[in-house]
Amino acid sequence: MAGQNGGPWGGGGGNRGNGGDGGKGGDDDRRPPRRPGEGTPLNEIDDLVNRGREQLRVLMGGGGGRRPGTPGGPQAPRLTRGTFAIAAAAVAVVWGFMSVYTVKPEERSVEMFLGSFSSVGSPGLNFAPWPFVSYEVVNVTSERTETVGSSGLSSDISGLMLTTDANLVDIGFQVVWNVSDPSKFLFNIRDPELTVRAAAESVMREIIASTRLAPILNTDRGVIADRAHSGIQEALDAYDSGISVVRVNLQRADPPAEVIDSFRAVQAAEQERDRLERQADAYSNRVLAQARGQAAQVIEQAEAYRARTVNDALGQASRFAAVLTEYLRAPEVTRRRLYLETMEQVLGGLEKIVLDPAVAGGGGGGQGVVPFLPLDRLMGAGGATIPGVGGAAASATGN
Numbered sequence: 322m323a324g325q326n327g328g329p330w331g332g333g334g335g336n337r338g339n340g341g342d343g344g345k346g347g348d349d350d351r352r353p354p355r356r357p358g359e360g361t362p363l364n365e366i367d368d369l370v371n372r373g374r375e376q377l378r379v380l381m382g383g384g385g386g387r388r389p390g391t392p393g394g395p396q397a398p399r400l401t402r403g404t405f406a407i408a409a410a411a412v413a414v415v416w417g418f419m420s421v422y423t424v425k426p427e428e429r430s431v432e433m434f435l436g437s438f439s440s441v442g443s444p445g446l447n448f449a450p451w452p453f454v455s456y457e458v459v460n461v462t463s464e465r466t467e468t469v470g471s472s473g474l475s476s477d478i479s480g481l482m483l484t485t486d487a488n489l490v491d492i493g494f495q496v497v498w499n500v501s502d503p504s505k506f507l508f509n510i511r512d513p514e515l516t517v518r519a520a521a522e523s524v525m526r527e528i529i530a531s532t533r534l535a536p537i538l539n540t541d542r543g544v545i546a547d548r549a550h551s552g553i554q555e556a557l558d559a560y561d562s563g564i565s566v567v568r569v570n571l572q573r574a575d576p577p578a579e580v581i582d583s584f585r586a587v588q589a590a591e592q593e594r595d596r597l598e599r600q601a602d603a604y605s606n607r608v609l610a611q612a613r614g615q616a617a618q619v620i621e622q623a624e625a626y627r628a629r630t631v632n633d634a635l636g637q638a639s640r641f642a643a644v645l646t647e648y649l650r651a652p653e654v655t656r657r658r659l660y661l662e663t664m665e666q667v668l669g670g671l672e673k674i675v676l677d678p679a680v681a682g683g684g685g686g687g688q689g690v691v692p693f694l695p696l697d698r699l700m701g702a703g704g705a706t707i708p709g710v711g712g713a714a715a716s717a718t719g720n
Contacts, residue, residue: 422456
């Protein structure tokens with residue numbers, strides 16, 4: 322009867338009576354025997370499955386008897402306080418490893434509690450309780466560069482900009498930037514590089530559109546770079562991007578490649594025009610200055626002549642009035658004085674000889690005057706005798 326109660330395969334009833342496994346042991350023992358050559362691999366799989374069941378049963382509070390169908394088999398593992406302590410220590414180590422992180426001096430970390438911004442970590446060791454707090458490290462000191470219009474490709478038209486005098490200029494510049502606020506950098510903008518590039522191109526186009534071509538190519542490059550720096554920073558601050566613009570490097574400002582030869586010819590002609598204009602201005606200034614000087618000289622001479630003539634006339638009128646007054650007082654004396662002054666003026670500059678009629682011959686004819694030959698005037702500058710004069714002088718002296 323024992324064999325009949327054990328089922329058609331035998332041996333099942335005894336196992337159900339010994340174990341406390343209920344009907345599960347019977348289910349396992351009701352399987353048909355394996356064919357030859359297949360018992361070893363399948364038995365190993367069954368053993369693994371059964372061990373897993375036993376461990377699960379122990380963890381769930383079930384009995385810890387021997388393995389069903391295997392009398393005298395090994396006991397199932399049991400959880401003790403030491404096992405719990407080891408497991409807790411392992412969990413603590415793993416949790417601490419996941420929660421502690423290092424930030425380099427050139428970096429800052431952004432901590433997020435359940436996905437929302439919490440705080441900014443400083444360089445060194447930082448603690449972020451995992452999994453509630455996550456973090457992301459951002460490099461804030463390294464300089465990043467965005468280049469606009471300097472690729473050198475014919476298809477790149479980002480550097481072609483229109484000036485205020487309707488000329489095209491090919492601009493190439495770099496924007497050097499870094500991160501000033503890592504939290505804003507991570508949460509407020511999606512694509513930092515694209516944002517910086519778009520803001521830089523927009524600001525530079527606005528600056529070029531308000532500037533003439535000649536200053537852009539020659540004198541105002543530094544001014545344009547400074548204006549672009551401040552304009553790009555203002556645009557990024559308006560986005561609350563957490564980006565700081567370090568500097569703007571204006572690499573080139575040239576006409577488009579298709580017209581650069583013609584542009585250079587125009588520039589040369591303009592320089593020649595400017596040179597000729599400067600020469601004409603210099604000549605004009607020199608001639609005008611000379612004419613103004615001569616005009617001033619003539620005016621001064623005329624003023625001097627006028628003043629001299631007027632003063633002379635005033636003096637003569639005053640003298641005539643004074644002489645008239647004296648003449649009215651003593652006519653004879655005044656008349657004689659006027660005569661003598663007049664003769665002095667007439668004869669004062671002449672070479673003259675005054676002869677006393679009594680001495681000159683008594684007859685008034687001047688017969689007693691001896692002729693005088695001016696030998697000193699007839700002699701040359703070197704003392705040589707003038708031909709034909711020496712004999713006449715000797716005869717005159719002998720007489």
